[in-house]
Amino acid sequence: MPSDRPIFILGCPRSGTTMLQLMTHAHPRIAIPPETRFMVAAYQRRLRFGDLDDPARRRELADWIVGRRQSRFHELKLDAAEVTEEIVQGPPTLGSALGIVLRAYAARFGKPRWGDKRPAYLQSADVLLRLFPDAQFVHLIRDGRDCVASLKEMPWYDGSTYEAISVWAEAIDFARRSAPRLPPGSYHELRYEDLTRDPETELTRLCGFLGEEYDPAMCEPSRMARVVPSWKTWHERTRGEVTTARSGSWKDRLSRQEIALCESVLADRLEAYGYELSGGPRAGRSQLLAYEHTAARRRLARFKRTAADRLARLREPNPPAARLTEGQLALAGVPRPRHEPPVPVA
Template sequence: MATSAPTSVRPVFVLGCPRSGTTLLQLMLHAHPRIALPPETRFVLPAYEGRLRFGDLRDPGNRAGLAAWITGRKETRFDELGLDADTVAERIEGGPPTLGSALGITLRSYAERHGKVRWGDKRPAYALHVEEILRLFPDAQFVHLVRDGRDCVASLMGMPWWHRGFHEAVATWAQVMDVTRRYARRLGPDSWHELRFEDLVAHPEPQLRELCRYLGEEYDPGMTEPRRVAEKAVPARKTWHRRTHGALDTTRAGSWQQRLTPDQIRLCDAVLGDRLVRNGYELSGAVRPDPAELLHYRRVAALRRAAHAKRRMLDRLARVREPGPVSAAPSFTTSEFRA
């Protein structure tokens, strides 16, 4: 059966600070009858960063090597997509000779498996790699989910996979907010949409209606019940996402007041204050933090900024050595979808 696609089926990328609710938003979008966002993958950014190793993709043998890298390694989490590796590899080998096309084929195959037209991906890390996503998918639409930085920090501190400490958690939220603010200004309302986690869980329908308008899609009421797709779209190993299997929960908003210590709250208010207020969050009114704590934070934040600048520099050096274009072929956003 053929399903007519609109003139644009632009890929959708959800991003934000870790623990800002991006998985919940992924499920809401995945519940839409035309949109499919997979469980968090690990092949888009690593493939881009290691793109030189795959060689000139105009060579079918090199495309075969890239396909094997995507579909055959546990690290890419391809196995969590429920796709047949041989079929996807064959499509990549026979597809357009660019990295973006190969990655797009994989993500679009996931959408086709669910009988949907729109495809994309969700990963908090994309917040610091918008430039890379745009090189791969120049027509991408970004959705940035913002959550109170103090709640993100408190949640990160409770995650079994977070081992970087409190100051690093604070610096992570600050950096994400700074970087995404620049891209929001640069890309504008046609390619960048922002919403707050607290508003999404408290008033899901108006928030999702506005999101659908941005995407050029009709709103679907099923989007307000993400738990209906959580069992299929959230890997069982991710026990920290267990709340997505239940009803929308507003009780976690503002829980930082009980989960952070007074000293931690003082530091958050001091270093995140302007960003918090700019996004509609009230400060606690706490006194200034200990100078030693403030100095520690500034060192951690400076190291994060330096690492980000180094990645940008290395990326620009790698571009000089690229054997060909990396962008996905235009057919990914204009061709007719068939299910």
């Protein structure tokens, strides 16, 4: 039976997740939209939406999703009124309401499987698993030095080099520590460098994980680039051919001090994923202390978010898990309609 499990693409920012989104979206059965901004935000506000057994509450939730510009619902080019009614008439859970939006996006392209892409989902995999307990996660990993170099050049990035390095370290730590605790068959990782060098092999492996047949169209993501909003000028390279030209470009884009800091902090993580070190000098003590301060501050922020979420779970009026796919319905204990054999005509 064809799979209907939702698919979530994640990775450190500037690791190539938009390219992978387009590759996956090129598959004839899968639709992955540009980054949305309602998934985790809705989960964090779930207590405000109240008891979703009440259709009026589901309508409030739907209005919040489709009417809030920060959600980027408008970029999905869906009929807001139709999606709202689907949510109101749908299963009374938060995951179902959010999944209905993604399912409607897939239906726009005539595809049965849906999902989402956002680098920040690395910090919220447990949340996504609560919302979609049968989810499959695809983690794209890229040389941390290239990610740091690219992040620093983005018009929307206002963080420091220390923060950029910390973000990549957190992505790798997720792969090494958190991913092994995910349910079997729910996590797959691949390297950007391998994907750009031999896309057919890597995408064939990805399709095997997803339970899908590989389609050659996936190797031409530029044909799908129209789904990326034009104002995101930093994704302009997705409109061209898949290339390895940017792999290793950190050598010309980072200063000696930045390279030293990256390699001093990330050495074991880089080598674990097959990235060679330059052999340059170590970073100075003051740089290392500044990085540790940044990393500690980020860890504290994550701890506070986790603690607040644990308290919120005690007050949830409804289980959040979606009830849209075969796996979700089975996990929720929802009986499926039995297919009775046809009655013979006398």
